[in-house]
Amino acid sequence: MTISWIGAILGLALAIFLILKKVHPVFSLFSGALIGIIIGALIGDYKAFSFKEVVLIITGGTQSVMGTVVRIIAAGVLAGAMMETGAAESIARSMVKGFGEKWALAALAVTTMILTAVGVFIPVAVLIVAPIALSVGKKSNISKLALLVALSGGGKAGNVISPNPNTIAAAEGFNITLGQAMVNAFIPALFGLAVAIILAMFLSKKGHMEVKDSDLVEADNKELPSLAKSLVAPIIAIVLLLLGPIGDIANNDFIKSISLDAMYILPISGIIGILVMGQRKNLIKYTTNGLNRMTGTVMILIGAGALGGLISKSDLGLQITNIITQSGISGDFIAPIAGILMGGALASTSAGVSVGITGFKDAILGVGTNPVNAAVMMHTGATVIDHLPHGNYFHVTGGSMNMSIKERFKVVGFEALVGLTMTIVAVAINFIF
16 A cells, blocks of 8 residues: 555644644554545545555554653653762762752753663653752843753753664664664764853853742752762763674674663662662552653554555655755754754653654665664754653653743753754764764
8 A cells, every 4th residue: 555645644634723722642653644644545546445454554654653652651760879879969969969059050051961871761850950950040140041051951861872762763773772872872972061051151041040039949858869870871881882882893793792772771770779778668669650651652652653654655755865966965864854844843851852853764774775774863963852842851850840831942942953963963973883
């Protein structure tokens, strides 16, 4: 059954429209996939139309993301260890205190980068650091605009080098290891961090969004684990995940032969971290809470898989490839362009990466793009406009800083500059190496 690219575009447009209308993202994605397949099939080859084939395309799309889903569920254990024990907050407070008041904005950006890099979801990382940021902003007379640019920009930089769902999706989609996806995004992440800090410093006294007394949150005096204990779980996870890339760099066959998967590395490191922090009695509670945090992401990715099935079975990828090649632009630009479009369309990094890979993987690899570079370009591209208001990140982060919708909109362009910087650097690395 031939599916026309028109059906893919209409299906994607319907999904976006429903999301904007506050329909649940999973239902929106499945609806877009279903209607898009039917319309695209009728336009493409109505004689071969079959409802059975429609079901096979949708289920095939969802099955394509199951490897990613399993690893995301595993990541829930590490997420639980970092968030439920207070380890993430302990790291945040230690980082901001260590930098000092003079480098407050740099400290906030680096802190959210580190938190996301060690496995904390980016909206949760911003939520954790936001009360600290508001306190620093009040003391140093820094605008909320600058504070959120630092938090969100640093979070985006950390997100592309993290064992989070978006990186897992990028690695799984292009059949590379999670460690490779993390290591090869490191240089783009550093550039993104630098731009976030520069923009935040430039905006520190601008935006007319001063921190008010009513914005401040009363300090929580709960006992937090020490910094050393808080770092145990993420260090174990990152070191083990990076063994493969380290072996490649050192050209050591023994290290390269050690093939460790995030499926068991992330839960093992999370469990060890919980035990080291003396929370053995809460082991089941914290790991369960961590897994529960993944439910929404998993469901959205399954819906994204269905929509990706529509796009992959249509000739949309071929049409876009033809447009790019006929315009004289290198086919290597398909990966970042697809990442930007899908990340913005779904207002989600992980869903954008998942749909982008499912729909455009063959076209991207077909023009000879290196899979590792493709993963990084797709991933960084998905961070450019994934913070649009039809996604939850826009509202969660705005709420954490007590911003109105109008005030939150003022941050969007600066966040896009951070993501765009990382994408440009990733593309440059692809052409250089």
